Every structure is written in C-alpha cells, then in structure tokens.
Amino acid sequence: MSGSKKTFVITRFDPDRDEAPRQQSYEIEVDPRWKVLDALNHIKDEVDPSLSHRWSCRMAVCGSCGMMVDGKPSLTCKDSLADHGDTVEVAPLANFPVVRDLVVELEGFLDKLKQVKPWIIRAKERAVEEGTHRQSPAEHQEFKQFSMCINCMLCYSACPVVANEPDFLGPAAIALGHRYNLDSRDEGDHERQEVFRGEGSVFSCSYANECSEVCPKNVDPAAAVNQAKFRAVIDWATSFVVPRGGEG
Amino acid sequence: MKQWLLRLEPIIWLLFGQGILLGTLLLTGWILVVGLAIPLGLVPAEALSYERAHALASSLVGKLVLLALCALPLWKGAHHIRSLAIDFGGAERDTAVAGCLYLIAIVGSLLAIAAVVRL
Numbered sequence: 001m002s003g004s005k006k007t008f009v010i011t012r013f014d015p016d017r018d019e020a021p022r023q024q025s026y027e028i029e030v031d032p033r034w035k036v037l038d039a040l041n042h043i044k045d046e047v048d049p050s051l052s053h054r055w056s057c058r059m060a061v062c063g064s065c066g067m068m069v070d071g072k073p074s075l076t077c078k079d080s081l082a083d084h085g086d087t088v089e090v091a092p093l094a095n096f097p098v099v100r101d102l103v104v105e106l107e108g109f110l111d112k113l114k115q116v117k118p119w120i121i122r123a124k125e126r127a128v129e130e131g132t133h134r135q136s137p138a139e140h141q142e143f144k145q146f147s148m149c150i151n152c153m154l155c156y157s158a159c160p161v162v163a164n165e166p167d168f169l170g171p172a173a174i175a176l177g178h179r180y181n182l183d184s185r186d187e188g189d190h191e192r193q194e195v196f197r198g199e200g201s202v203f204s205c206s207y208a209n210e211c212s213e214v215c216p217k218n219v220d221p222a223a224a225v226n227q228a229k230f231r232a233v234i235d236w237a238t239s240f241v242v243p244r245g246g247e248g
Numbered sequence: 249m250k251q252w253l254l255r256l257e258p259i260i261w262l263l264f265g266q267g268i269l270l271g272t273l274l275l276t277g278w279i280l281v282v283g284l285a286i287p288l289g290l291v292p293a294e295a296l297s298y299e300r301a302h303a304l305a306s307s308l309v310g311k312l313v314l315l316a317l318c319a320l321p322l323w324k325g326a327h328h329i330r331s332l333a334i335d336f337g338g339a340e341r342d343t344a345v346a347g348c349l350y351l352i353a354i355v356g357s358l359l360a361i362a363a364v365v366r367l
C-alpha cells in the first residue's frame with residue numbers, strides 16, 4: 001500500500017506554557033486506510049511525543065476519541081483519512097474547557113449525566129426472592145436506540161444551545177434520562193421530570209437537530225429531547241388532575 | 249421571573265408547537281385563499297362576501313379557527329425570536345427578552361380572544 005503525504009494542523013495548548021491555544025503543523029506519510037486517530041497516534045509515537053489526545057478502544061465503542069476534525073465533531077477512530085483533503089485540521093471538541101492539546105474537561109458533562117439519574121428507580125424495591133423484573137422484547141425496543149450512546153460528547157460540541165447556555169442538560173444526558181423514563185421497569189419519571197424542567201430545561205432545545213447529525217451511533221438524541229419535551233408537557237398537564245404524591 | 253418562565257415552559261412550548269403545526273397550516277391556507285385564489289379569480293369573490301364571512305366567523309368553529317389563526321403564530325414568533333436572540337449571544341438577557349416577547353404574545357392573544365368573542 002503506497003503512502004501519501006498529508007499535513008495535520010493540530011491545536012496545541014499547554015496550560016503551563018501557553019496563554020492561548022496555538023496551532024502546530026505536522027507533515028507525515030499516511031497510509032490511505034488510516035483513520036484520523038491512526039495519524040494522531042503516528043505523530044505521537046514517531047514525531048512528537050508531547051502531543052496529548054485521548055483514545056482507547058479504536059472501534060467506536062469507548063467514546064473517548066471525539067475531536068473536531070476539519071471543523072466538525074468527529075469520532076476520530078471511525079473517521080477515514082480518505083474522506084479528508086491534503087490538509088487536515090484537528091482541534092479539541094468545541095464547547096468544552098480544554099485540559100491540554102486535544103484533551104477536554106469532562107466534569108461538567110459527567111455531572112449532567114448524573115443529574116438525570118441514569119439508573120432504574122423503583123417506588124418500592126423488590127426483594128431478591130421475588131425474582132427479576134421481566135421485560136418483553138417490545139418493551140426493550142421502546143428505549144433500545146437511546147441506550148446505544150457511548151458518551152463521546154460529539155453532540156455537545158455540535159449543539160448551538162450548549163454553546164450559548166452552559167447549564168442546558170444537553171442531548172446525551174436528556175437521551176439517557178429519557179431512556180430510563182421509557183424503560184418498563186422504571187418508576188422514576190417524576191423525579192426526572194423535575195430535572196428535565198429545572199435549570200437545564202429540555203425546553204431550551206431549539207431543535208437544530210445537529211446532535212443527531214453528528215451522532216456516530218445513530219442514537220438520534222434530537223428525537224429523545226423532543227419526546228422528552230412532550231412527556232414533560234403531559235406530566236405538567238396531568239399534575240393538575242392527578243396530585244403528585246411523595247414529592248420532595 | 250426566571251423561575252416563573254421555567255415553570256411555564258411546558259405551556260409556552262405547547263403553544264409554540266401548535267403555532268408551528270396549526271398556525272402555519274391555517275395561515276398558509278388563509279394566504280392561499282385570501283391572498284391568491286380570490287385576487288386571481290380562482291375562487292369567486294362572493295364566496296367570502298361580508299355576510300358569508302361574518303356567518304362563518306361567528307360560528308363556534310369559525311371563532312376557534314380565527315383565534316388559532318391570530319394567537320398561535322404570535323407564540324411561534326415569540327419563541328423563535330427568543331431562540332434567535334440566544335443564538336446571537338443574548339443568553340444573559342434571556343429572561344428580560346423572553347418576558348417582553350411572551351408579554352406581546354399574551355396581549356395579542358387576549359385581544360384576539362376579545363375580538364372573536366365580540367363577533
């Protein structure tokens with residue numbers, strides 16, 4: 001396989017030395033079968049060991065290799081170099097604080113994931129002897145799509161609302177909360193409604209649909225967000241008829 | 249005010265959603281009939297003569313359609329302009345902007361209600 005040359009313009013930032021991010025170019029020989037991540041690993045291993053970037057599985061499962069490639073959020077282990085020109089720009093994911101080079105700060109995102117209580121909530125726990133919670137394939141199908149998220153955060157860097165309203169829960173977190181609301185074993189809808197209608201309100205979404213465009217796992221978070229809005233409206237409307245017990 | 253807005257978000261979104269769905273549908277039909285079909289002579293002008301139009305508008309269904317036609321697009325517009333203002337960097341002033349926009353929609357809706365009731 002004959003190689004060709006490509007130039008990578010990579011955003012670098014060392015908090016100990018740099019006032020602001022700067023760009024550094026690397027011209028390297030690439031294999032046409034490479035993904036963007038292969039090129040970054042080559043640069044780190046062979047050219048400049050000071051380059052920092054995150055990755056792990058190299059098979060679009062762990063969600064750690066998200067970056068901006070040529071200005072668009074991309075899962076670099078899935079993004080073929082062949083789809084890019086002779087110059088490829090790589091930058092850290094937009095809408096996140098940068099820790100160093102291509103590595104971004106995850107705290108805010110992880111906190112939002114926690115806020116939506118992504119676990120099965122039961123009004124009353126069931127004793128082990130009573131057996132497992134059964135679920136039919138049709139019930140599983142209800143939420144399966146929304147459970148495929150790998151937390152790569154591409155949707156957050158694509159979302160224009162996240163860019164302007166840092167408190168917004170954001171696509172992945174809402175999709176995850178909605179996934180549990182749709183789960184037949186879960187009874188935590190009302191608890192999550194408080195979060196969905198709180199400071200990071202699902203209604204902040206202006207339905208730009210960018211999240212679903214960039215999602216590498218076809219989760220369609222925009223659909224989840226808008227279904228969540230509708231559920232929030234129903235919950236709000238029925239709260240006048242059916243008093244909510246056990247709140248707070 | 250911010251808490252109020254948050255609490256009212258579901259109803260605002262519902263009105264906005266209906267503004268997109270019903271408002272756009274009705275408004276398009278209205279423009280097609282009044283703005284194009286009648287001037288072009290595709291529909292005879294007598295079809296919407298004063299008596300006929302008045303009779304239609306004073307029926308319950310007519311009143312509801314007119315109300316939806318006048319009020320829902322206001323909510324759609326208000327919500328869209330609010331989102332636009334945020335997109336253009338007005339997130340900090342969102343509460344004030346949203347308050348003004350929704351106030352216009354509320355006043356407009358009340359006027360529309362008053363108008364159709366008096367028909």
Ligand code: FES
Nearest residue numbers: 057058063065077
């Ligand atoms: S390295 Fe795991 S998703 Fe890309």
